[in-house]
Amino acid sequence: MPFPRPERVQPLTLAAVAEVLGSDAARLVDPSTEAVAVTGVSLDTATVRPGDLWAALPGARVHGADFVVAAAEAGAAAVLTDADGVSRIAAKGVDLPVIEVAGPRSRLGEVSAAIYDSAAVMPTMFGITGTNGKTTIAYLMVSALEALGHTTGLIGTIETRVGDQRIKSVRTTPETTDLHALLSVMGERGVDDCVMEVSSHALTLHRVDEVVYDVALFSNLSQDHLDFHLTMEDYFRAKASLFTPQRSRQGVVCVDDEWGLRLAQEASVPVTTVTSRLDVEADWVIGGDPRENDLTLTGTDRTLHLRSALPGDFNRVNTAMAAVALMLSGVAPDAAAEAILTRPDVPGRMELVLPSDVTRADADDLPTALVDFAHTPDAVGAVLSALRLQTNGQLVVVLGAGGSRDPGKRAGMGAAAAAHADVVIVTDDNPRDEDPRVIRAAVADGVWPRSRARLENVAGRTAAIEMAVEFACEAGPGATVAVLGKGHEQGQEVRGEVRDHDDRVVLRAALDHRSVTG
Numbered sequence: 170m171p172f173p174r175p176e177r178v179q180p181l182t183l184a185a186v187a188e189v190l191g192s193d194a195a196r197l198v199d200p201s202t203e204a205v206a207v208t209g210v211s212l213d214t215a216t217v218r219p220g221d222l223w224a225a226l227p228g229a230r231v232h233g234a235d236f237v238v239a240a241a242e243a244g245a246a247a248v249l250t251d252a253d254g255v256s257r258i259a260a261k262g263v264d265l266p267v268i269e270v271a272g273p274r275s276r277l278g279e280v281s282a283a284i285y286d287s288a289a290v291m292p293t294m295f296g297i298t299g300t301n302g303k304t305t306i307a308y309l310m311v312s313a314l315e316a317l318g319h320t321t322g323l324i325g326t327i328e329t330r331v332g333d334q335r336i337k338s339v340r341t342t343p344e345t346t347d348l349h350a351l352l353s354v355m356g357e358r359g360v361d362d363c364v365m366e367v368s369s370h371a372l373t374l375h376r377v378d379e380v381v382y383d384v385a386l387f388s389n390l391s392q393d394h395l396d397f398h399l400t401m402e403d404y405f406r407a408k409a410s411l412f413t414p415q416r417s418r419q420g421v422v423c424v425d426d427e428w429g430l431r432l433a434q435e436a437s438v439p440v441t442t443v444t445s446r447l448d449v450e451a452d453w454v455i456g457g458d459p460r461e462n463d464l465t466l467t468g469t470d471r472t473l474h475l476r477s478a479l480p481g482d483f484n485r486v487n488t489a490m491a492a493v494a495l496m497l498s499g500v501a502p503d504a505a506a507e508a509i510l511t512r513p514d515v516p517g518r519m520e521l522v523l524p525s526d527v528t529r530a531d532a533d534d535l536p537t538a539l540v541d542f543a544h545t546p547d548a549v550g551a552v553l554s555a556l557r558l559q560t561n562g563q564l565v566v567v568l569g570a571g572g573s574r575d576p577g578k579r580a581g582m583g584a585a586a587a588a589h590a591d592v593v594i595v596t597d598d599n600p601r602d603e604d605p606r607v608i609r610a611a612v613a614d615g616v617w618p619r620s621r622a623r624l625e626n627v628a629g630r631t632a633a634i635e636m637a638v639e640f641a642c643e644a645g646p647g648a649t650v651a652v653l654g655k656g657h658e659q660g661q662e663v664r665g666e667v668r669d670h671d672d673r674v675v676l677r678a679a680l681d682h683r684s685v686t687g
Contacts, residue, residue, distance in 0.1 A: 172329065172336060173334070173336075173350070173351070174285075174350045174353075174354065175285060175353040180207065181208075181283060182207075183202055183222075184203035185283070186222065186249075189280060189283045190276055194271065195269065196270075197266070197267075197268055198267040199266060202247070202266035205247055205266045206220075207222040208220035208221070208246075209350070210223075210224065210284050210285075210346045211346055212233065212277065212346050214240045216347075218244060219246070220246050222246065222249055222268075222284065223245035223248050223249070224273055224274075225240070225248050225273075226277075227251060227254070227274075232253060233250070233254065234248070234250050234261075235257055237261050237263045237265070238261060238263060240265075246265075247265055247267065248265050248268070249268045249273050249277070249280065250268075250269065277375060278376075278378025278380075279379055281348070281379070282378075287349040287353045288379070290352070290353055290355075290356020291356060292322060292352070292355050292356065292361055292362050292363045293383050294362075294365065294381070295362065295383065295494060296367040296382035296384075296385045296386070296416075297310075297364070297366050297385075297386045298366075298386070298387055299387050299388030299390060299408065300388070300389055300391045300548075301391065301483070301545060302483065302486070302487050302490075304326050304366060304542070305487045305513075306490050306491050307325050307365070308513035308515040311330075312511040312514075314508070315511075316511040319362050320332055322355045322363035322364070324343065324363065324365040324366065325341060325365065326366055326542075327516050327517070327657045329343070331354055331355055331360065332358050332359075341367075341370075341371065342370070342371030343376065345375060345378055348376060365377075369404060373407045380416070381415070381418060382417040384418070384421060384494045385417035387423060387432055388423055388487070389423060389426050390404065390426060390429070391545055391546065391547035391548075405428055405431070408432070409432055412438055414437060414438055419438055419497060420436055420439070421440070421442075421490055421497065422436065422440045422441070422442050423442075423486060424444045424449055425444055425446055425449070425486065430449070441493055441497060443466075443486070443493055445486050452469070453468050453489065454467045455489045462478075462480065462484075463477075464477060466489055466493070471502065473502050474506065475489065475506050475510075476510055478511065479512070479519060481519060481551065481552065481555030482551070482555055483555065484519070484555075488509055491509060492505045492509045495509070516657040517540055517541065517658070517672075518541060518542055519555075520657075522539065522673050522676045523680070524684050525681050526681075526684070535638075535683060536644075536650050537560070537648070538649070538652075539649070539650070540672045540673050541652075541653050542653075542655070544655075547585070549585040549653060550588065550589070553589035553651065560647065562645055562648040562649070563640070563641060563648040564592075564648070564649050564651065565590065565591065565637045565640050565649070566586045566589075566593050566652075567630075567633050567637045567650070568582060568593060568595055568596070568654060569597050569609070569633075569654050570582055570654070571598045571599045572598075572599060572600040572601035572603030579608065579611035579614075580612065581615060583595065583615025583616040584615035587621070592622065592625065592640055593616050593622050593623070593624050593625070595624065596630050597628065597633075598630070598654045598655060598661075599655075601663070609628075610626075630670060630672075631670075631675050634652055634672065634675045635682075637650045637679075638680060639683070652676055656672070659671045
């Protein structure tokens with residue numbers, strides 16, 4: 170489903186678009202077209218609407234301008250592109266007005282913001298970045314804001330929400346053309362607050378340009394996406410760019426890791442720090458009993474008593490981060506503490522999976538079964554350490570790693586699983602264009618040094634989940650099955666094909682089968 174666009178758009182002439190970009194940077198290829206008006210903006214021929222300014226961007230393999238015929242047929246009124254794109258459009262013989270600008274991707278935020286006039290109606294903006302925890306913090310904040318009576322918007326990995334409307338997300342942070350249209354729609358529909366997950370890709374690729382977040386949040390940083398950023402320093406720099414005046418007004422930074430400590434020192438906007446460590450100084454220190462999910466937030470002049478609605482020590486940090494962000498946005502401390510009690514429904518994050526018929530007496534003999542999106546060494550370790558505390562019997566883990574993505578983290582994921590689990594079943598995640606056997610072997614290499622854990626290498630994710638349930642049932646009462654890596658995802662990518670697969674559906678079917686066969 171495509172993203173919605175505002176119902177009321179003030180047409181913008183190409184002369185006005187060129188003025189936004191600057192007369193020294195942009196030029197109308199044909200000056201006589203300056204009065205042509207545009208009413209939207211798109212960078213994908215599949216989403217072009219009549220009257221759009223279509224952005225033809227250079228890519229790694231092809232140039233968007235090569236698809237100008239499709240854009241014209243879809244109703245594009247004009248094109249924004251670079252010098253190479255101008256030549257390619259001329260070679261295609263397409264008669265559309267063209268604005269030329271160097272580096273059009275880096276200028277698209279300005280154009281989108283101007284066409285949709287998003288700044289005039291933008292809700293209060295919360296932007297969350299970090300390797301792990303973004304989605305959970307976002308859902309904690311949305312549920313709390315709604316408990317406070319606010320109308321909310323959500324933009325993230327799982328879905329996009331505009332009030333009651335829900336749209337399945339394609340990527341964590343949408344392209345800037347869609348983002349500014351969404352923010353304008355939120356303004357039209359009376360949305361008070363928008364909570365966004367802001368990925369490192371989005372910050373690097375200019376997807377959130379011309380958005381200034383009222384409160385930016387940083388959860389943590391650990392190895393991920395190094396196929397894109399190449400080094401941890403580059404990865405950090407991308408995240409840190411959110412904490413500059415161009416992108417935010419103030420920040421909340423968790424200083425539990427070295428990257429958070431560094432960011433708190435280097436941020437060029439005011440930041441409020443949060444920590445769960447006793448050896449680190451911060452504005453707010455998290456205390457309380459992790460086994461009871463109780464937590465205290467102790468600041469310089471007061472202590473706030475909270476309760477985490479979600480299990481796991483890491484969710485105590487997520488809860489504290491959300492509460493501090495609410496207070497920075499103007500919510501009274503006691504009101505924030507009350508609102509944060511609302512349990513969010515976070516798909517694929519420590520999500521409990523029950524058999525279809527939970528009323529059957531024999532269902533009590535089945536293992537506790539959960540699905541989680543954990544797909545980095547730190548996330549795997551955090552989830553499993555929490556489950557280890559809550560599991561009286563065997564902890565059985567199903568784990569894989571994605572293909573064509575950051576291969577350096579695979580052994581670390583296996584090691585993190587083996588450090589906590591009794592059984593680690595290594596299987597396939599999204600192999601993409603890689604040989605699944607090679608990926609499984611890399612994850613298994615991390616398990617081997619941890620001799621306490623039993624290792625199984627199983628081709629086929631469904632077979633691995635079924636094996637996990639069987640092992641847990643045979644292990645006796647108190648066992649837990651944790652299926653990690655894909656979380657909310659409903660497909661599995663293999664050699665360019667996306668096959669239907671939902672860990673929750675497969676896990677429930679395995680529980681159902683076991684409850685029938687015993």
